[in-house]
């Protein structure tokens with residue numbers, strides 16, 4: 001793109017993971033012009049780049065996005081690679097206009113329109129949907145830099161497999177689902193400690209026939225229909241769930257103990273270059289894996305839509321104070337299932353319905369750009385600035401009529 005030019009389109013979706021793709025599916029179904037911008041090199045990278053042995057904690061029958069069933073047996077737990085492949089196929093099947101390798105580094109408003117920059121590229125739109133889960137920027141304690149330089153330290157975000165570690169002990173910091181999974185794997189090759197306290201655990205093994213076929217049905221019902229912002233119980237739970245690790249799902253505390261993992265209290269600092277535990281002990285480890293969670297990482301959003309804790313203020317994804325601005329994919333956006341494959345499709349649908357309602361009512365703050373249609377997904381160049389309208393005319397809504405979620 002020539003510098004000084006902007007790509008203009010009615011709606012921009014930022015994030016091309018499952019949240020962005022499900023949103024794109026509904027925008028395409030309504031024939032609305034849009035573009036998905038994604039920082040990753042390829043669709044599916046958020047999953048592809050997680051640790052090698054990762055398998056979903058949800059069976060495949062609860063991993064489908066709207067309009068396309070997840071392949072394979074419904075009661076199997078898909079691998080991360082299968083999820084990444086599924087997302088690639090999803091984007092291909094619905095011909096979703098994803099531009100990969102575009103990281104938006106600023107989003108603001110000018111003259112009633114949204115403006116985004118990604119390096120030298122500039123985009124403008126009437127509507128913006130930020131479509132991504134909270135797991136964007138690894139959260140690390142400040143004292144990580146005080147660890148001895150000969151200690152291998154990684155965040156779970158960068159952990160792939162045990163070959164990244166050196167010989168000797170490993171301290172896994174954080175007893176959430178990532179910490180539990182990774183500690184269990186590392187216990188096979190390294191003396192392993194895990195620091196911290198879990199926030200509860202699901203008391204039954206998830207791999208049994210009964211769990212796969214019955215208990216998950218119940219969990220889905222609870223997470224999808226009961227624990228929502230529309231119920232008193234859901235509203236009470238939501239503030240706690242926004243900033244707390246989820247209960248352990250696959251790996252139980254007992255599994256860790258049986259595998260030889262030693263449980264220790266939380267890490268509170270660094271002493272003589274080694275991690276310092278809350279009980280004053282300093283385990284002599286050669287490796288530390290920080291399973292300390294993520295930030296949503298929204299400093300690039302330069303808009304007055306955040307509360308005192310830095311969380312976006314929205315009502316089921318709709319930012320009422322800034323018409324045209326939406327979120328999809330966030331933790332507990334609407335329900336406990338909102339940031340998962342089970343829940344994101346329903347939220348995407350609601351958001352696109354709201355956006356389309358706004359367009360129908362002519363509520364846009366600015367004059368709409370003229371829509372230019374060509375026979376396939378097209379780029380039309382206008383005189384002063386580049387005007388881009390993607391219209392996927394080959395999109396066949398009948399392909400998409402299998403709804404996974406109500």
Ligand code: FAD
Pocket residue numbers: 014015016017018019020037038039040045046047050055056057058102103104105131132133134135136178300328329330339340341342
């Ligand atoms: P992401 O997959 O994070 O996608 C967001 C996309 O936005 C990324 O491609 C990113 O590159 C891009 N992006 C971010 N910032 C910008 C920017 N500024 N400009 C442009 N692009 C940007 N859910 C389940 O249902 N079952 C499971 O078993 C399960 N296991 C999980 C295991 C782990 C370790 C984690 C962390 C999460 C798990 N989840 C699971 C939760 C959730 O399904 C995943 O996090 C999923 O990746 C969320 O999809 P998303 O599209 O909302 O966000």
